[in-house]
Amino acid sequence: MDRVRLGIAGPGRIVRRVMADLRKAEHIEIAAVASRSIERARAAAVEYGIPKAFASYEDLAASDAVDLVYVAVPHPFHCTLTKLFLAGGKHVIVEKPFAVNAQEAGEMIDCARANNRYLMEAMWSRFFPAAQELKGLIRSGAIGDIRLITADFSFRTAPDYEDRLFKRELGGGSLLDIGVYPLSLICFYKGALPEEAQVLSTKTETGVDSLCSFQVQFADGATGQGFAGFEVSTDQTMKLYGTEGWVELPDFWHPTRFTVHRPGQAPEPHKFAPENEGFHNEFEYAARAILAGQTDQRVIPLAESLGIMEIMDAMRARMGVRYPGEGE
Numbered sequence: 001m002d003r004v005r006l007g008i009a010g011p012g013r014i015v016r017r018v019m020a021d022l023r024k025a026e027h028i029e030i031a032a033v034a035s036r037s038i039e040r041a042r043a044a045a046v047e048y049g050i051p052k053a054f055a056s057y058e059d060l061a062a063s064d065a066v067d068l069v070y071v072a073v074p075h076p077f078h079c080t081l082t083k084l085f086l087a088g089g090k091h092v093i094v095e096k097p098f099a100v101n102a103q104e105a106g107e108m109i110d111c112a113r114a115n116n117r118y119l120m121e122a123m124w125s126r127f128f129p130a131a132q133e134l135k136g137l138i139r140s141g142a143i144g145d146i147r148l149i150t151a152d153f154s155f156r157t158a159p160d161y162e163d164r165l166f167k168r169e170l171g172g173g174s175l176l177d178i179g180v181y182p183l184s185l186i187c188f189y190k191g192a193l194p195e196e197a198q199v200l201s202t203k204t205e206t207g208v209d210s211l212c213s214f215q216v217q218f219a220d221g222a223t224g225q226g227f228a229g230f231e232v233s234t235d236q237t238m239k240l241y242g243t244e245g246w247v248e249l250p251d252f253w254h255p256t257r258f259t260v261h262r263p264g265q266a267p268e269p270h271k272f273a274p275e276n277e278g279f280h281n282e283f284e285y286a287a288r289a290i291l292a293g294q295t296d297q298r299v300i301p302l303a304e305s306l307g308i309m310e311i312m313d314a315m316r317a318r319m320g321v322r323y324p325g326e327g328e
């Protein structure tokens with residue numbers, strides 16, 4: 001086998017964006033698509049040129065035509081479907097946020113271990129060449145010891161209480177949908193999970209957060225500050241401040257450039273070729289790990305996906321945002 005056969009679960013909005021990139025993943029063969037309706041599965045198969053269409057997620061789980069499933073359904077269904085595919089012997093790459101809460105995340109990780117399958121969160125921002133180069137520079141001490149990181153990811157959208165973003169039953173709210181980016185990427189560049197987290201938020205009449213502002217603190221005293229929301233559009237930049245300089249990372253959740261600033265020196269720009277949206281990187285990474293039998297290889301370790309869910313659980317407890325099944 002020199003390519004991993006990919007099945008797509010949930011041909012919705014994110015799949016439309018991912019499909020434009022996916023054919024650039026050398027070691028991925030797009031083999032199948034599944035939906036809860038055969039009409040939608042067939043329509044996606046025709047639109048994207050995918051050979052097989054399945055009328056249910058159960059049929060995809062039982063199929064021997066795929067090795068790896070991309071779980072691209074709204075977050076409240078990540079856990080059930082991930083476990084379904086793992087139990088069916090498939091490796092899984094699951095969209096962000098990994099799950100709705102840490103309880104589900106733990107169940108998914110246990111299930112991957114019990115079935116000896118590969119599982120990774122599709123936190124695509126970590127896979128960009130710009131992100132990998134910056135991570136390497138930070139590791140080599142290019143800006144010294146990182147003490148402060150700020151990041152904002154907010155966009156203005158008219159409230160639509162029927163939309164996934166605002167609906168409690170669909171895991172709506174800005175923290176889980178986009179706040180996960182500043183949180184996950186602060187952890188990525190700092191190279192640790194924080195020990196403390198605080199948050200302030202504003203909620204919609206549907207009971208989910210439309211604006212949130214958080215702070216985290218690491219064991220060495222360094223702090224991070226993140227913003228997310230649907231009320232205003234922000235510039236979506238991360239700034240990492242170290243003892244020997246600082247880095248500005250525009251579009252930090254899909255970066256193609258950054259600038260290193262050091263005292264007394266000219267700013268040092270780093271630029272990378274645009275690559276559509278860059279979704280192929282995470283699939284290519286997973287395919288190579290699976291083909292090499294290195295199923296413990298992940299750019300986002302499972303312990304980190306779990307730790308990030310635990311932090312978001314604690315933040316949501318303070319915000320008073322609960323999802324169905326979590327108790328009132």
Ligand SMILES: NC(=O)c1ccc[n+]([C@@H]2O[C@H](COP(=O)([O-])OP(=O)(O)OC[C@H]3O[C@@H](n4cnc5c(N)ncnc54)[C@H](OP(=O)(O)O)[C@@H]3O)[C@@H](O)[C@H]2O)c1
Binds near residue numbers: 014034036074075124
């Ligand atoms: N990486 C990124 O940049 C990015 C961007 C956007 C979204 N996302 C993530 O991707 C996931 C999907 O988001 P989206 O905006 O693509 O969602 P979406 O379009 O609302 O839904 C995706 C698909 O999920 C299936 N689905 C809907 N409700 C379901 C249910 N009750 N049970 C099982 N399947 C159901 C539907 O397929 P069928 O009805 O055909 O079964 C739908 O087409 C979310 O977790 C989101 O956070 C990631």
